[in-house]
Amino acid sequence: MKILSENKAFGGRQLVASHPSPSCQGEMTFGLFLPKEAEAGRVPVLWYLSGLTCTHENAMVKAGAQGWAAREGIALVFPDTSPRGSGVADDPAFDLGQGAGFYVDATCAPWAPHFKMWSYLTMDLPALVFEAFALDRDRQAITGHSMGGHGALTLALTHPERFRSVSAFAPICNPTQSDWGRKQFTAYLGANEADWALHDASILLRERGLDLPLLIDQGSADKFIDLLMPGAIEAAIAASHTRGTYRLQPGYDHSYFFVSTFMEDHVAFHARALKA
Amino acid sequence: MKILSENKAFGGRQLVASHPSPSCQGEMTFGLFLPKEAEAGRVPVLWYLSGLTCTHENAMVKAGAQGWAAREGIALVFPDTSPRGSGVADDPAFDLGQGAGFYVDATCAPWAPHFKMWSYLTMDLPALVFEAFALDRDRQAITGHSMGGHGALTLALTHPERFRSVSAFAPICNPTQSDWGRKQFTAYLGANEADWALHDASILLRERGLDLPLLIDQGSADKFIDLLMPGAIEAAIAASHTRGTYRLQPGYDHSYFFVSTFMEDHVAFHARALKA
Numbered sequence: 239m240k241i242l243s244e245n246k247a248f249g250g251r252q253l254v255a256s257h258p259s260p261s262c263q264g265e266m267t268f269g270l271f272l273p274k275e276a277e278a279g280r281v282p283v284l285w286y287l288s289g290l291t292c293t294h295e296n297a298m299v300k301a302g303a304q305g306w307a308a309r310e311g312i313a314l315v316f317p318d319t320s321p322r323g324s325g326v327a328d329d330p331a332f333d334l335g336q337g338a339g340f341y342v343d344a345t346c347a348p349w350a351p352h353f354k355m356w357s358y359l360t361m362d363l364p365a366l367v368f369e370a371f372a373l374d375r376d377r378q379a380i381t382g383h384s385m386g387g388h389g390a391l392t393l394a395l396t397h398p399e400r401f402r403s404v405s406a407f408a409p410i411c412n413p414t415q416s417d418w419g420r421k422q423f424t425a426y427l428g429a430n431e432a433d434w435a436l437h438d439a440s441i442l443l444r445e446r447g448l449d450l451p452l453l454i455d456q457g458s459a460d461k462f463i464d465l466l467m468p469g470a471i472e473a474a475i476a477a478s479h480t481r482g483t484y485r486l487q488p489g490y491d492h493s494y495f496f497v498s499t500f501m502e503d504h505v506a507f508h509a510r511a512l513k514a
Numbered sequence: 515m516k517i518l519s520e521n522k523a524f525g526g527r528q529l530v531a532s533h534p535s536p537s538c539q540g541e542m543t544f545g546l547f548l549p550k551e552a553e554a555g556r557v558p559v560l561w562y563l564s565g566l567t568c569t570h571e572n573a574m575v576k577a578g579a580q581g582w583a584a585r586e587g588i589a590l591v592f593p594d595t596s597p598r599g600s601g602v603a604d605d606p607a608f609d610l611g612q613g614a615g616f617y618v619d620a621t622c623a624p625w626a627p628h629f630k631m632w633s634y635l636t637m638d639l640p641a642l643v644f645e646a647f648a649l650d651r652d653r654q655a656i657t658g659h660s661m662g663g664h665g666a667l668t669l670a671l672t673h674p675e676r677f678r679s680v681s682a683f684a685p686i687c688n689p690t691q692s693d694w695g696r697k698q699f700t701a702y703l704g705a706n707e708a709d710w711a712l713h714d715a716s717i718l719l720r721e722r723g724l725d726l727p728l729l730i731d732q733g734s735a736d737k738f739i740d741l742l743m744p745g746a747i748e749a750a751i752a753a754s755h756t757r758g759t760y761r762l763q764p765g766y767d768h769s770y771f772f773v774s775t776f777m778e779d780h781v782a783f784h785a786r787a788l789k790a
Contacts (some may be wrong), residue, residue, distance in 0.1 A: 244773040245767055245772070246733075246765040246766045246767065246771065246772070246775075247767050247771035247772075247774070248771075248774075248775045249775075299575075299770065300575050302574060302578045302581065302774070304771075304774070305578065305778070430573050457522075459522065484538065489522040489523065490522045491521055493525075494575065495521040495522065495525075495528050495580075496522070498524075498578070498580070498581065499522075499523055499524045499525075499581070502581070
C-alpha cells in the first residue's frame, strides 16, 4: 500500500492510499477518514460507495461526512467506482466502463479481467483496511449515492452479517428494469437476466427481506428519478415487511448538495447501530 | 443577471449566477446560498473570498459552510477570484492573472482594463445582490481563505462600517513582505510600494486598529506558512490592541480539510455578531 496524501481533518486524518487489488488485477485508490479515536483503538467504520463518474475523491471532498463521523468516532472508507488505467477496458459513455463499475464482477469481454468491484469490496479492500488500520471488523455499516446506493443496498442484502446498518442516497433501486442497469448488466454479466437479479436491491429485498436498520433518502426534484425507480424499493420494503425508512425529500435533486444536506442524519443513523 | 444553476441545499437554495460587471468590464460569476429564512425577509450575509486558483465554486462545494449558515439563517456569497475569459489578460503562473486577482484594482498594463476586484467587491457585486435578493445590507460579515483571507481582512480594515465581523482561514497576512504579494502588487499596482500598503492587512491593522470582532485560524503544518506570514498579523493585533483571536491549529495544513474543520466555529463567530 502507498499513502498518496494525508490531511488532518476534524481532529483525525484524511488519507488517500493505493494498493494492488488481486480481484481487479491492478492498482486501486481509496480514501479513508480516521477519527482521532483510532489512535487509541479500533473504531467502527462506515463504507461510502460513490456514483457514476466518481472516483474515491468526490464524496471525500463534497459530501461533508467527516465532521459528523468525527463527532461519532467513526471511520469512513471511500472506494473508487471501478478499476482504472490505460490497460483497463473503457467506453466513451459516462455510464459504462471506468467510473461505472456498478459493483458487480464482470464475466464478459472486454470487462472480465479487471471489473471485479464486488470481489474488491467483499474481499480485497476489507482485507487491506482491517489489517492496516485500527478499524473494527465487527462494527461495519454501509451507505452510498446513486450507483453507490445500489452497491450499498445489494452488498448489505447479500452479506447482512457483515453490516449493522445500511442507508442510501438516491440509489438505483431496480436496475434490472432501468436503463441504469440493463445496459451495464448486459455488458458486464451477459444476456441471462437471472444473473442480474443478484444485483437488484428491489428483487433481493422482496426475496430475502432485511433484518438491518435501513434508511433511504430520495429527492423529489431528482432529474434521474425515472432511472432510479424508488417506487420499486418502497414496494419491496412494504412487501417484505422490512423495518425500513424511505424519505422523499421535497425539492432536492441528485447532487452533492442533496447528499451533504442529509449526511448528518445518515451518520447519526449508522452511529446508533454501530455504537449500540 | 443569469441564474446558471440552482440546487436545494439544507432547506435553502444554492444558486450560481453571472452578471455584467462595470468595474471588471465583463461577465462575472458568483455563488449564493440563501437560507430558507430568505423566503420571509432579508437575512444577514457572510461573504466568503477564495484563494489562488479558485473560482466561485471551490468553497461552495468543499468548505462545508452551507449547513452551518442554514442553521443560523445566514446567506453566503462566493465571488470569483478574478475576471475571466479569452479577452482578459492572463499569465502562465498560478499566482498571477486569472484566478489570482488579489482583491485589488489593477492600474498597470495588461491588467488594468479588467482586474478590478476591489471595486467589484465594494461596488458591483453588493449593488447586484442587495437589489436582487433578500439580503440585509446592514448585517454583513466577511471571511476568506489564503488570498481570500487577505481580501477579507483588507476589505474589513478599509470599510469597517460595512461589516459586523471579520475572520480568515490561513490568510496572506503581510503581502508587501511576501512573494505572495510583492510579485502581484508589482504587476497590478506598479513599483511604488506606498500603493501596496493599502492592501496589506498587517500594515493597515497597525495603522488603524480594528473595532470589529476578528478571528484568524492558521494551521501549524501549512506548507505555505512562510508566504502567509501569520507572525506579522499576530504582532499587529498586539501592537494595535485589537480584540482579535489568532489560533494556531496544530497539525492542520492549507487545504479545504482545514477550512471545513473550522467552518462551524467561523459561522458561529459571525452569527453572534450578525444576530446581536
